Amino acid sequence: METSVLWYTEGKGEEDLQVHHFERLGAAELLIRQLSEDQPFATRLPYSPLSYDGQLLRIRWCVRLRIFLAGGDELMAQQLFCLTAPDARR
Amino acid sequence: MRLPKPWSKKRGKRIAGRAFSGTVGEAVFFAVLFLVGVFTLALTVAQRWVPVSALVLPTGLGFWILIVLSLALVVTGGVALAFGILQIGASSERRSALARRAGELELIRPSLADGSVLPTVPRGANLTDSPGMRLAYRLPSTGWPGWRLASAAVLALMWNGGWLVLLVVVITGFQQGRPRWVLTGLLLPFAGVGVWAFRYFLARFREMSGLGATIVEISEHPLLPGHDYQGYVAQFGRMHLRKLQVELICEEESTYRQGTDLRVEKKTIRCEKVLLDRGVTIDRQHPWEREFALKVPSDSMHSFRSPHNAVRWKVVVTGEARPWPSFCQSFPVVVQPGSTPPRRSPR
């Protein structure tokens, strides 16, 4: 199981992506953990790049979870979030 | 009565004589040097390899001296003229930046390295290594107004150089007793085109010589959204402008692949008019200078650079004039995120 916090660009240009936080749990560790419970993790987010909605380009932050199953299948889920400056207003 | 000297003498940092007529005079001198070199080279080569009875040049010391001298004239005239063209409209900061850099001009280096406090925000170190005279920092520009002049120079020199070679061929033909009448007939109209090209080049040179350096200084750098800054702009040269304006522009840039091409698309997403002056007259003794207030809107995106995408900020100085050419000079700046960690003082 892999947990990552990353940003990626979306728009007309080729996609750029940078992983900020990455955590991998192997089979042995997964056996120890109670996956039915919440699995908290922590990371200190950087000051940039901030989330952005532009005309040619958007910058999106997300938490991505990948689960690699025993049969070779792979599941992926992600949750977008906004990284903003402290004085951000709606 | 003192006659204007068609050259300018440099005494240390001062320039004696009229810079304007000196600049044009130097350009004419080096252009003529180039063309004389082409003519001599063509004539020497023709006399050696196009045998005309008693006038075949032996391949001795004299022949090679002529070849070397001709090449020297061509190289000297061409390089000096190119150098003179490059000087036009370029501030000392730009020249210094050009001299430091090999390869493509990139004043703002990306900042994707791990451990950087502001990932993807360009560092812009090159923007602040030149102190200003009025304010803290003098910004280097990325634009260069001389492309049209460079094209005119290439056209004039290539055409006239070619015409001189043609002249040598015609002369050789007459010497051989086999005149080339078609080529001889073409000499006159080609000469007309050559004269026009040369006059066009001189006119452009005269105009562009009037376009001096554009200087922009700023009180602080990098910038933050919602903050106020002081700016200073100066335009040197000799021109009359209908309008001269300063803008703060934010631009998105995206690179994408389409077939075998790599395309770059840009879009201006923000344009803040900072300063506008109409009916501006600039001369050598009285450059145009203004101070202005610069505010980065609080809802602005910070500068961003990734391999295929970018958000860039720049201060743009635009001048509109007739008959002088319009010009546009860009001065990149870096805007950091509003939540920037505290900076150490540069002083």
Add this chain to the structure above:
Amino acid sequence: MPVADFRRPANPFATRFLIPGASAYCRIDRQNGTLRSSDRDSLQWLLGRIERHRWGAIQGPHGSGKSTLLVALRPALHDRFGPPGTLRFRPGQSAADYAAAVEQLARSPVDRLWLIDGWERLPRAAAWGLRCVARLRRLRLLVTLHHEAARWPVIWRTALDPQLARRLTWERLDDWPRHRPLLMASWEARWERAAGDLRESWFELFDAFESLDRQGMLSEAWSAELPEPGHGE
């Protein structure tokens, strides 16, 4: 600074949705000259052709789905020939990149299948080097080409007819049923301007979609109250 709205859905014509493999390779008909990667018979037939020709090409014009087909075939090629190697050549690559590609092939196990996207972008020297190494290592090569070329028998020709292109575009807008007719209104004109290049027409639609969004014509589909900054969990 206003909060960037992460709920705002992506432009369906953003590049990340257009990369090879982002869409399934679509069929027309094997008799008519196309295939669907999920069609078993067609797939087996194509795999048979790849096996018969140690070196072969998928040939077709710009934006006709060559790279997408290559990605779509990969699992089946993996099953038949073992894990294939992949090389992708793009504009702006350097001599060092080409040298690295030759080295990769030189280190490859014998008889391995290599998928090479963008063969025509290779300089002559690099192409010659890759061919020599492939010959020495007895490698199988499946490349993409825009035009037919000697030494490269055509395994499959990709082609996009206007109807298929229209259908693919229509499907791209499945999340925007109310606005789809508006965006598709000038489809024929776009297709003609793009000269049959689907990617080119989708780049135009990207701009059209953004324009509608900036005019607020799409906002009712996604606008929702966001929590105040700092008030969320």
